[in-house]
Amino acid sequence: MSDALPSFDSLVQDLKHPNPNIRDEACILLAEHWPDQAVPYFFSELHDPDPVVYRTAVKALGTLGQRTLPDLLKLFQSSGNGTVRACCVKAIVQISVNFPNATFPADILSMLEQALDDASPVVAQSALMTLGYLSKHDSEKDRVIPLLIQACNRTNIAHVQGSAMALAEIDSPLVSAFLEKLALDDTKDPLIREVAQSSLERRASLNLK
Structure with a gap:
């Protein structure tokens, strides 16, 4: 130009x-x-x-x-x-x-x-x-976390995986508590529990609490 x-x-x-x-x-x-x-x-x-x-x-x-x-x-x-x-x-x-x-x-x-x-x-x-x-922006994180948690409570495995992967990289005790509970919930599909466990392992590798 x-x-x-x-x-x-x-x-x-x-x-x-x-x-x-x-x-x-x-x-x-x-x-x-x-x-x-x-x-x-x-x-x-x-x-x-x-x-x-x-x-x-x-x-x-x-x-x-x-x-x-x-x-x-x-x-x-x-x-x-x-x-x-x-x-x-x-x-x-x-x-x-x-x-x-x-x-x-x-x-x-x-x-x-x-x-x-x-x-x-x-x-x-x-x-x-x-x-x-x-969720990676401090100005929006607190408002976005509940929506991602809500998505994790759906039955659609793709939704759960996408939201859990996003949650895995957010530094928040609320996220850890939710994923731990989800990973141990016997009422959930085994695949969903596996996704939650994988997200917890991802958090551990990033040293997030």
């Missing part, structure tokens, strides 16, 4: 460039210089069937920060498309990546909790991934 600020339309074209570095630069410039036009454009791109397009839009929404949260919440609640709902969830991670000190409002945590029970496995797994990422 030249030193002159590219136009909105030229940056939109750069979003389709095969070079991811050029796409990333376009996302940043759009967020910095054309935010009012960029927000609705990126939201429209979430509906594109091309994975490269909607993944770029998710990343771009992350550069715009918390101003996108009301629309992400609204779209998540209204869309019948599992891929679109998953994009809304993944955008939360991207916002956190770009604004690591940001604290999310309660309705976004409620959205992630709701996503754990989504009919689409992709949405549910995206929610687990997002909660796992947020």
Whole structure:
């Protein structure tokens, strides 16, 4: 790109460039210089069937920060498309990546909790991934731990494994107490108890209490 600020339309074209570095630069410039036009454009791109397009839009929404949260919440609640709902969830991670000190409002945590029970496995797994990422931030850890524990109490082995793996790396006595109880619970599926035990061993290897 030249030193002159590219136009909105030229940056939109750069979003389709095969070079991811050029796409990333376009996302940043759009967020910095054309935010009012960029927000609705990126939201429209979430509906594109091309994975490269909607993944770029998710990343771009992350550069715009918390101003996108009301629309992400609204779209998540209204869309019948599992891929679109998953994009809304993944955008939360991207916002956190770009604004690591940001604290999310309660309705976004409620959205992630709701996503754990989504009919689409992709949405549910995206929610687990997002909660796992947020759990590494001191500003969110105390609010995320109960949601991950809640996910561990489900019967879906994949959910239990994903949430237990996230919990395994959180430094909290509450987590240790929960995993120890789960590992010894005779009423639980043996696979779930095994997952809990593996998470405890992971915690021990990290010297977490």
